[in-house]
Each structure stands twice: as C-alpha cells, then as structure tokens.
Amino acid sequence: REARRRSREIDAMLARERRAVRRLVKILLLGAGESGKSTFLKQMRIINGQEFDQKALLDFRDTIYENILKGMRVLVDARDKLGISWESSENEKQGMLVMSWEGRVGASGVEPSEFHLYVMALRALWTDAGIQEAYTRRSEFQLSESVKYFLDSLDRIGQLNYTPSRQDILFARKATKGIVEHDFIIKKIPFKMVDVGGQRSQRQKWFQCFDGITSILFMVSSSEYDQVLMEDRRTNRLVESMNIFETIVNNKLFLNVSIILFLNKTDILADKIQTSDLSRYFPKFTDKRQNAETAQKFILQMYEDRAVNPENQKDWKTLYPHFTCATDTNNIR
Structure with missing residues (x-):
C-alpha cells in the first residue's frame, strides 16, 4: 500500500x-x-521587483570603475592617433597616468582603492577640449556607449561611499x-x-x-x-x-x-x-x-x-x- x-x-x-x-x-x-540583451534582462529584474543584493551592487560598482578607466584610455589613445592637440599641456601628464593603468590579469572590475588614484585625472581629462573632440569622432574607433554617462557622473561616482543606482547598473557593461x-x-x-x-x-x-x-x-x-x-x-x-x-x-x-x-x-x-x-x-x-x-x-x-x-x-x-x-x-x- x-x-x-x-x-x-x-x-x-x-x-x-x-x-x-x-x-x-x-x-x-x-x-x-553590445546590442542591449543583458541590459534588457537587468530591466526585467527591476520591473519584476527582483532587487540586486549587496554583493551584486559591489560587483557592478567595480565593473563601472573598469568601464570608466577603459573608456578614458580609449579616448586618450584615440586623441593621439587622430592627431588632436591637448587643450591643456597639464593634461598630457594626466593622460599618461590613465594610460599607465592596465588592470590586473584575470581580475573582474576595479577595486575602489585603485579607482580613486585616477579620479582627479579622469575629471581633468573629460573637460579637456581635445578629449571632447575625440569623443565626437567616436564612430572612428571602439568606445562603449556607456562611457559618456559615467564620465558625466564622475562627481557622484568618485565619492568614497559610492553605491551604483539602478540607472548606473543599466549602463554597466560586461560582455x-x-x-x-x-x-x-x-x-x-x-x-x-x-x-x-x-x-x-x-x-x-x-x-x-x-x-x-x-x-x-x-x-x-x-x-x-x-x-x-x-x-x-x-x-x-x-x-x-x-x-x-x-x-x-x-x-x-x-x-x-x-x-x-x-x-x-x-x-x-x-x-x-x-x-x-x-x-x-x-x-x-x-x-x-x-x-x-x-x-x-x-x-x-x-x-x-x-x-x-x-x-x-x-x-x-x-x-x-x-x-x-x-x-x-x-x-x-
């Protein structure tokens, strides 16, 4: 039975x-x-009330730091290859500082302590007319579309206690x-x-x-x-x-x-x-x-x-x- x-x-x-x-x-x-598939899935999570836990937020934060540094490296390199002059000669040093960042082999994202070494340089570079001109010619080289969003938000993202907002998470790019x-x-x-x-x-x-x-x-x-x-x-x-x-x-x-x-x-x-x-x-x-x-x-x-x-x-x-x-x-x- x-x-x-x-x-x-x-x-x-x-x-x-x-x-x-x-x-x-x-x-x-x-x-x-880069067509937006992962971004769409992040939206589905948000719309369905599946919040991101603390570990996910910290992972996104480190990804965003990496997106910013990689993006600025691309812009500094493109400015050089396109033969665009620096607006300020001081920024040449800042550009060299950012180009010296290579990221750690096998690491995913960038730690806050590492990112904060570059925040002042990133701010100075993003306001330089030479970098802005390179940005207007971005279809001539490979630049992630989220870079402008993050660089425009550097004052907020550069804070020591920064936690990504929902919008930041949507713009974070990881293949x-x-x-x-x-x-x-x-x-x-x-x-x-x-x-x-x-x-x-x-x-x-x-x-x-x-x-x-x-x-x-x-x-x-x-x-x-x-x-x-x-x-x-x-x-x-x-x-x-x-x-x-x-x-x-x-x-x-x-x-x-x-x-x-x-x-x-x-x-x-x-x-x-x-x-x-x-x-x-x-x-x-x-x-x-x-x-x-x-x-x-x-x-x-x-x-x-x-x-x-x-x-x-x-x-x-x-x-x-x-x-x-x-x-x-x-x-x-």
Missing part, C-alpha cells in the same frame, strides 16, 4: 512538472554583441560569456529568458539553447549604422546584425517560433543621426533631413526585407517589431 501511495505521489508530481513545462514561456535573447538563464513570473505566467553572448566567439553556443523555445527576442543596436565590429574592425555592425538575423529567421528549426524584433538604442540613434549621415553607410536611405523616425523605419524595413523568402516573395516569418531604449525602464515596461 505504501509503495502504491508513493507511486501515485510521483505520478502526480510528474504531471505537475509536465503542466509547468507546458505553461513555461521560454524566450531566447539573440543579437550581435556575456556563455549562457545565462533568468526566471520571471509575469502576470502569473512563468518565463525563462536565456541570454547568450553575442560576440562571434560565443555564437556556437546558441544552438545548445534552441530546445523548447517559445519565442526569439532579437535585439538590434539601431544606432550602430556607422560603426564596425570589435572582432574584425572591418564589418559594419548593422550589416553583421542583419546577416545573423537572416540566418535565424530562415532557419527551419524556428518554423513555429515567433520572432520579436527590438530595434534598440533609439535614443542614441536620434542623437547620432544629427551629425552622422546614415546614407553614407546605407545609400538607399534618401531622407536628407536626417530625421530619426524616418531612420528607424528605414532600418526596420531592412530587417523586414530579410524575413522574405526570395523564391516566392512570401514572408518567412511574421515579425513583432518594437522600437526600444533598454536603459529606459518605462519604455521597456
């Missing part, structure tokens, strides 16, 4: 698990490196290595979101995650139309993203999988389009007003064109597109 009771309990438990698996919405986040899964309950429905590194070296891991997928959320950094890949310094980032998207959307594995397309970083696109001509990189764009909304529609159309079967001109997939800014909580909500 006891064995029968235990057998019934096991059967009931398995039935419950099967129901839970059937209800589970599994979303795979795909896209090229995703491997596969990271996050579980959320949204309107009583269980969601599993799977974040996979977007750099070329990480993409072979994507195929390990395709089992049981409900939807693919494909992230595009819409502002990267004038940038080249970190990995080869040649390929246009938006072209790379469209090529990846085409292989996903035409894949027989995803016949019954819905594809949500997030054209992300619309805030940066709106800012950048004023000074960087989209038609220089994509000649089919003909709007001379450099209008952000027209640019968004043009970029979306390029992705929609990739979702069409060239043989019969029918859509491979119905897309569900959204224009997003992953660092804006209300927009993602």
Whole structure:
C-alpha cells in the first residue's frame, strides 16, 4: 500500500512538472554583441521587483570603475592617433597616468582603492577640449556607449561611499560569456529568458539553447549604422546584425517560433543621426533631413526585407517589431 501511495505521489508530481513545462514561456535573447540583451534582462529584474543584493551592487560598482578607466584610455589613445592637440599641456601628464593603468590579469572590475588614484585625472581629462573632440569622432574607433554617462557622473561616482543606482547598473557593461538563464513570473505566467553572448566567439553556443523555445527576442543596436565590429574592425555592425538575423529567421528549426524584433538604442540613434549621415553607410536611405523616425523605419524595413523568402516573395516569418531604449525602464515596461 505504501509503495502504491508513493507511486501515485510521483505520478502526480510528474504531471505537475509536465503542466509547468507546458505553461513555461521560454524566450531566447539573440543579437550581435553590445546590442542591449543583458541590459534588457537587468530591466526585467527591476520591473519584476527582483532587487540586486549587496554583493551584486559591489560587483557592478567595480565593473563601472573598469568601464570608466577603459573608456578614458580609449579616448586618450584615440586623441593621439587622430592627431588632436591637448587643450591643456597639464593634461598630457594626466593622460599618461590613465594610460599607465592596465588592470590586473584575470581580475573582474576595479577595486575602489585603485579607482580613486585616477579620479582627479579622469575629471581633468573629460573637460579637456581635445578629449571632447575625440569623443565626437567616436564612430572612428571602439568606445562603449556607456562611457559618456559615467564620465558625466564622475562627481557622484568618485565619492568614497559610492553605491551604483539602478540607472548606473543599466549602463554597466560586461560582455556575456556563455549562457545565462533568468526566471520571471509575469502576470502569473512563468518565463525563462536565456541570454547568450553575442560576440562571434560565443555564437556556437546558441544552438545548445534552441530546445523548447517559445519565442526569439532579437535585439538590434539601431544606432550602430556607422560603426564596425570589435572582432574584425572591418564589418559594419548593422550589416553583421542583419546577416545573423537572416540566418535565424530562415532557419527551419524556428518554423513555429515567433520572432520579436527590438530595434534598440533609439535614443542614441536620434542623437547620432544629427551629425552622422546614415546614407553614407546605407545609400538607399534618401531622407536628407536626417530625421530619426524616418531612420528607424528605414532600418526596420531592412530587417523586414530579410524575413522574405526570395523564391516566392512570401514572408518567412511574421515579425513583432518594437522600437526600444533598454536603459529606459518605462519604455521597456
């Protein structure tokens, strides 16, 4: 009798698990490196009330310190390579100080005691007209988009008792290595979101995650139309993203999988389009007003064109597109 009771309990438990698996919405986040996938997941945590614990906050703090130092090193180096003069000769010494920072081998982030050695130099450099001019030419070299946000906040971040705010956490940049899964309950429905590194070296891991997928959320950094890949310094980032998207959307594995397309970083696109001509990189764009909304529609159309079967001109997939800014909580909500 006891064995029968235990057998019934096991059967009931398995039935419950099967129901839970059937209800589970599994979303795979795909896209090229730095498209905003990890930022989107941080937003999902914030929106669903999953606060970051003290250890996570300290990890983010050290990552932010590293983002700032790496970013300023890139700017100082770019100023030199672009032949831009220092506004103040004093800042040449400050630039040399920052260039002497190398980070510890194998270390993740920068300790406060180390970061505070550079705060005065960072402040002086960020206000130098030579560094500001290099920043305006950032599409010519590889600079993380969060650098300006952090350098503009140096007075706050440079405090001895600094703890990252939610907004700081959203801007903190650390490349995703491997596969990271996050579980959320949204309107009583269980969601599993799977974040996979977007750099070329990480993409072979994507195929390990395709089992049981409900939807693919494909992230595009819409502002990267004038940038080249970190990995080869040649390929246009938006072209790379469209090529990846085409292989996903035409894949027989995803016949019954819905594809949500997030054209992300619309805030940066709106800012950048004023000074960087989209038609220089994509000649089919003909709007001379450099209008952000027209640019968004043009970029979306390029992705929609990739979702069409060239043989019969029918859509491979119905897309569900959204224009997003992953660092804006209300927009993602």
